Amino acid sequence: MAAAVAGPEHLGTALLYAAGRGDTARVAQLLDQGAAVESKHGNGMTAAIWAAQRGHADTAAILLDRGADIEGKSYFGRTALIWAASAGQAAVVDMLLGRGANVKAKSSDGKTALMWAAWCGHSDVARLLLDCGADLTATSSGGMSALVWAASGGHGPTADLLLGYGADLEAKCCEGKTALIWAAVHGHAEVACALINRGACLEARSRNGGTPLIWASRNGHSRIMELLLDAGADVGGMDDDGQTALALASTEGKANAARLLLQRGADVEAKDRHGKTPLIKAAGRGSVMVAAVLLQWGSDPQAKDSTGRTPLMWASQSRAGEVASLLLDCGASLEAEDDAGMTALLWAAQLGRAEVARQLLIRGADAGATSTDGRGAAALCSAQTCKLVLQDAERIQRWHRRRHLAMWHS
Secondary structure, X not given: OHHHHOOHHHHHHHHHHHHHHOOHHHHHHHHHOOOOOOOEOOOOOEHHHHHHHHOOHHHHHHHHHOOOOOOOOOOOOXXXXXXXXXXXXXXXXXXXXXXXXXXXXXXXXXXXXXXXXXXXXXXXXXXXXXXXXXXXXXXXXXXXXXXXXXXHHOOHHHHHHHHHOOOOOOOOOOOOOOHHHHHHHHOOHHHHHHHHHOOOOOOOOOOOOXXXXXXXXXXXXXXXXXXXXXXXXXXXXXXXXXXXXXHHHHHOOOHHHHHHHHHOOOOOOOOOOOOOOHHHHHHHHOOHHHHHHHHHOOOOOOOOOOOOOXXXXXXXXXXXXXXXXXXXXXXXXXXXXXXXXXXXXXHHHHOOOHHHHHHHHHOOOOOOOEOOOOOEHHHHOOOHHHHHHHHOHXXXXXXXXXXHHHHHHO
């Protein structure tokens, strides 16, 4: 066996694999044969780090006894303690702390062992680290504390443990998000419930002014929305752009979230700072399901934004044929004009939305309408497919009128 690993490089490789397997006897043998205790894998992992990450406390201990650097780092800047904490290896963490490992050491992204344990939900490891002086106020390079990492990772028991040790419930990361906001972003209802029960601020705002309810709504996390609303969150709160939770749910196509907000009293006609209603936002994103919900709750299909554009115009711009059809069925005007004199058909023509243009023509749109600068659909159109539709406008409308008459007579 010894002859097979006679070279220093081979000895080092054999040491790494033996440490990873937890083969303590083999590790001792290889060290006796001259293997370098600080031999490294291509990713910078030493034998001690491999043993710690895999949970082999005895193996890691003998490597440390033989001179391995307890603060040695892999290429990711992680020490043996950090690797063990992230992997939930409580026995190894306990051993390393007993030997004086730096509990405040950080990986290259600024995370301490406590942050790694919190993010991965290892409450037993987090407790060991806290009892040995881990800093609850420390933050990673993104400004995230251990509590924020626990919330982001969805670990309610770990978050509760950290709060029990005095973690700041309202600490914010560089994006201005609290632990509750992070739970809302990712849909972690258990964490959100724990934070709400601890008194977390329901109206805390991230850097763009988003509250927990706004973040939960835009991501469609209905359970968290219910928790927040039941606790008294403001259903009409706005972010820095004047967008309500309903507006964001509509923008992101979250029909169930939109319905829940409307049931809880959200204003279906609330406008953002650009004058857009939730229906305009849903139409612009082509979300027929959200548009249907909003229309059922009485949203005005003729509402205009600050530039005079209606939901139908926005649907025409975004290739949203289904939404356009729904709006027309609910009374949207084909000939409404925005501040530049543009109709829905003119917008469809300008942006080359051939199928939407065809649909508007079938429903009776005026093919001869012009904008305030005197340009008609043909002049605005550059896409060949759309030009063909417009050239065929008279035939399309004539065919539709005949079909309509035949259906009426039958």
